[in-house]
Amino acid sequence: MDIPYQPDAMLVNKARSPSKYQDGYGMSYSEKEALKKLPEASGWPKLSGTREYDHMELIYYIDGLFIDIPRIPNYWITARLNTAFKGHASIWDTEIKEIHGRRNWHGRRVK
Structure with missing residues (x-):
């Protein structure tokens, strides 16, 4: 018997049972360990935009996070940037979001 094509049903039934390497939320154990090592965003250097090289301290700090915590996903950092x-x-951050909305800027570089 052929099963009819049902795209909505396929989207709903995407949930899988967790493997032995994942918890019930789909996060691997290595990701959970990395998340435990990630410092609270309230302790990150602040970016005020008042000094000429104000942004460099934050950039160096984030670079250090990528070195200290291997395999940390980029979205864990970008999700916490607005607190800095x-x-x-x-x-500036608020105005950019009002003008452009929440866009995915991946692949939009001009060559």
């Missing part, structure tokens, strides 16, 4: 913005940088 203070003052002018926070206003």
